[in-house]
Amino acid sequence: MKKAILCTALLALLAPPAIADITVRFVESAPKDRFVISSDTCPLQDVDVLIDLDGSVGGLIFDVTGAGAGVEVFQPVEVQSGLVTAQPVVDGDQQLSFQINDLRAGDDIVISADLDDVLTNSSLGQIRVGGSELDGAVVQMTIAGETQTAVFAEGANTLVLAHSCLS
Template sequence: MRLFLSLCLLVLPGTALADACGPRLVATFSEGAPADRFTLTNTSDPGWSVTEVEIDLGPSRGRVIFDVTERGAGLSVYQPFEEATGTAVIADRSDVTDGDSLLTLRFSRFAPGDSFGFTIDLDDTAGFAPTVVSTDEIAEGRVRVRFTSDRGEATREGYFDDNSEADTGRLEGCFVS
C-alpha cells in the first residue's frame, strides 16, 4: 500500500488537493445574551461576490425560530435584527416576524474577505432549553448563498454542523497545480 501511495505522489507531483475553489461562504452562529450572533464571511476565490444569503432554520434539529418581539412565538427575552459588524454592505433584508425561521439578506457589496455580522434572538421549539440555542439545536439549519462574478452566477448551500458552522464549500474541492 505504501508503494502504491508513493507512486501516486510521483505521478502527480504538481497536483494537490486544495480548499474549496470558486464561490464559498462560511456562516457561524454564537449563542449569547441578550442577543445571539451570526457572522457571515465570504471566503471565495477572488472575483466571487455574495449577492444574497438565505438562512433557513426550519430544518434545524431544535426547530429554531427567530424571537424578535416581546409577544409571539418566542419565549422570555427577545432581540430584533441588528447589524453588528463587518465590511460587507447590506442592501435589503426580508422582514422577520416573531416565530419566523427564514431570513433573507441581499448585499450591494460582499467581496472575498468581507464579513457581515448581525445579532438577533433565537429560541428552539423542539423542547430542549428553549431560550438557549445549543450547537446541536441549530445543526441541520440551511444557508443558501447566491454568488456573482465575471464568470457568471452560482448558488451554493451548506448546513450548520454540531459546531454551529455552515460552510457552502465544505463538500466542494478542486485540484490545483
C-alpha cells in the same frame, strides 16, 4: 517576445479560477445571537442569502417581540456590520433572507438576532441554542446565478461554502 506574451496570455486563460471559502458561523450569545459571514479571498457583491431554520433539530425560530412565539428575551434582527439589505423578519419566522451588496475579502458581515428553540425539554432551555439544535438548518447562497447550499450538522456552528472568484 511575441511568443512569450502569447504563452502568458494562454496560461492565464487556462488557469483554474481562484476558489474562495465563504464562512457562515452562528454565535450563541446573550442577549443577541449572531450570524457572521466572511469571504477569505474574494470580494462578494450582489449575493442572495437565505438562512432557513425550518429543518433544524430544535425547530429554531426568530424571537423578535415580547408577545410572540419566543420565550423571555427577544431581539430584533439587525445588521451589525456590512453592506446588507435584509428582508423584514416577523416573530416566529424561521427564515432570514438578505442580499450582500458588497463584502471585501477578509471583512465580516454580522447580523444579530435572538434565536429560540421550541423543544419542550432542551439542554440549555428555550432561550439558548445549544449543541445540535442548529443541525438541519440550511444556508443557501446565490452568486452570479449559481446557487449553493450547505447544512449545519453534527453540532458544528460553522459552514463553509466554496465558490469561484469572479473578476
